Amino acid sequence: xxxxxxxxxxxxxxxxxxxxEKKIYIEDFTIxxxxxxxxxxxxxxxxxxxxxxxxxxxxWLFYSISGWYYYDNVKKKIPLVGIYSGGLTLxxxxxxxRADSIKHLVSxxxxxxxxxxxxxxxxxxxxxxxxxxxxxxxxxxxxxxxxQLTVNFSVSEINLDKSQEFLVIPLQNxxxxxxxxxxxxxxxNGYSIFASKQDAGGxxxxxxxxxxxxxxxxxxxxxxxxxxxxxxxxxxxxxxxxYRFEDVESCLGNMWCETTEVPNTDGKKLICKxxxxxxxxxxxxxxxxxxxLVSK
Numbered sequence: 001x002x003x004x005x006x007x008x009x010x011x012x013x014x015x016x017x018x019x020x021e022k023k024i025y026i027e028d029f030t031i032x033x034x035x036x037x038x039x040x041x042x043x044x045x046x047x048x049x050x051x052x053x054x055x056x057x058x059x060w061l062f063y064s065i066s067g068w069y070y071y072d073n074v075k076k077k078i079p080l081v082g083i084y085s086g087g088l089t090l091x092x093x094x095x096x097x098r099a100d101s102i103k104h105l106v107s108x109x110x111x112x113x114x115x116x117x118x119x120x121x122x123x124x125x126x127x128x129x130x131x132x133x134x135x136x137x138x139x140x141x142x143x144x145x146x147x148q149l150t151v152n153f154s155v156s157e158i159n160l161d162k163s164q165e166f167l168v169i170p171l172q173n174x175x176x177x178x179x180x181x182x183x184x185x186x187x188x189n190g191y192s193i194f195a196s197k198q199d200a201g202g203x204x205x206x207x208x209x210x211x212x213x214x215x216x217x218x219x220x221x222x223x224x225x226x227x228x229x230x231x232x233x234x235x236x237x238x239x240x241x242x243y244r245f246e247d248v249e250s251c252l253g254n255m256w257c258e259t260t261e262v263p264n265t266d267g268k269k270l271i272c273k274x275x276x277x278x279x280x281x282x283x284x285x286x287x288x289x290x291x292x293l294v295s296k
Contacts, residue, residue, distance in 0.1 A: 024196045024205055026181075027166040028189075033067075034160060038153035040142050045072040048153070050080070050088075052160040056105050058112035060215045061085065064103050065160055078127070084160060087132030087140070089120040098124060133158075163189045169203050169238055177238030185230055186245050187211050194229060195268050195288025202235040204291040213251040224251025229286045231293040246284045246295050248272040257284075265289055 033051035040046055048069035055063045062085035068077040081099045082090035093099045100106075102122070107115035120130075131140025131151055138153040167184070169177040182188045187209045196205035207230045213221035227249040233242035248257040254277035262269040268288035275281050285294045 022170050022198075024170070024193060024198065024203060025168050026191055026193060027168055027178075029164045029166075031162045031164065032160055034155075034158060036138075036153045036155055036158070038138075038151055040151045041149040046070065046151075047072055048080070050090075050158070050160060053103050054105065055161075056112060056115075059116070062116055063161065064105050065090075066099075066103055080129075082129070083116065083119050084158070085116055085120070088129065088138070088158065090129040091122060091125040092127040093125055095124070098122070165189050165191055167191070167207070167232075169234060170198070171238050172200065172236045175238075177234070181207075185209060186228065186247070187226060191230075194286065195291065197291070200236065202233065202238075202241070204231075204233050206231050206286060206288050206291065206293065221251035226250050226252065227257070229284075229293055231291065233291075244293055246286075246293055248274050248284050 033049065036048040036050065038046050038048065046069050048067065050065050050067040053064040053066050062083055064082070065084050065088070066079075066081045067090075068079050070077050078092050079099070080090045080092055081102045082088060083102065083105075091099070091102060093102075102119060105115070105119065107118045109115040109118045125144075127142065127144050129140065129142050129151060131138045131153065136156060138155060138158060140151055142149050142151045165181045167179040167181055169179070171177055181191050185191065185207070188211070190211035191207050191209050194206040194208045196203065198204075208227070209230065210225055210227045213224035213226055216222055226247070228245055228247040230245040231242065232240065235241055247253065247255065248259075249255060255274060257272040257274050260271045260273075261267055262271060265288075270286045272284040272286065273281060274284055283296050285292070285296075287293070
């Protein structure tokens with residue numbers, strides 16, 4: 001009996017896996033750490049590891065990070081803690097309390113903008129890195145109590161809280177087509193499948209995208225959203241044959257939408273009355289039954 005039960009469990013697990021492989025879906029990955037390779041003073045190669053710690057609750061434009069670095073010829077790890085705000089400020093402290101105050105964004109300054117400056121200009125460190133993006137790399141300085149030297153890291157992007165979404169489309173030959181929506185769509189993330197269908201000729205789908213207007217909840221449009229829809233058509237080989245998108249709401253673009261659901265469509269057909277700041281009106285029809293996206 002145990003053998004029979006185990007076989008049934010295996011059968012249902014394989015069936016669920018096969019069903020997932022035949023369904024269009026979105027994979028979501030979050031990347032919270034990164035390894036960097038750089039040079040201090042043009043002659044001391046270093047390797048650095050950094051990872052995300054926490055956002056400021058008042059200002060989501062910056063967050064704390066921790067990690068370590070070592071000189072490549074020694075490979076002795078030196079702990080680091082710091083602030084990411086487009087550029088990076090990193091410290092090495094002997095006192096654990098000083099390091100923890102940076103990691104948890106504890107500042108005596110109450111103003112969230114001024115607290116960033118205070119955290120980026122602490123004293124009492126053993127070593128300090130300060131670098132920002134310039135000329136296709138991150139450049140800046142390394143310093144201690146005795147000297148200051150140049151530093152550069154040959155990397156095009158440092159982002160320790162990066163969400164990456166892939167649209168996954170099963171193909172007729174059993175393979176999978178993966179599309180990086182960060183580069184493919186009008187926004188970097190925030191996608192969901194509004195409607196989809198597949199047949200021998202290929203795939204059709206409508207994606208909805210909805211993201212916060214800004215990363216700063218206390219700034220302009222901090223509570224606003226950027227919302228729209230994207231129509232995609234692929235042939236049986238996964239080649240894109242039709243593509244269009246329509247924004248229907250945007251705090252940054254001064255545009256808002258009144259949405260009406262068409263009866264008897266199970267929520268798969270919507271009509272959006274879109275009004276802009278000049279009171280101009282257009283109607284966007286999102287039809288997940290016939291797979292059309294029309295603006296008039």
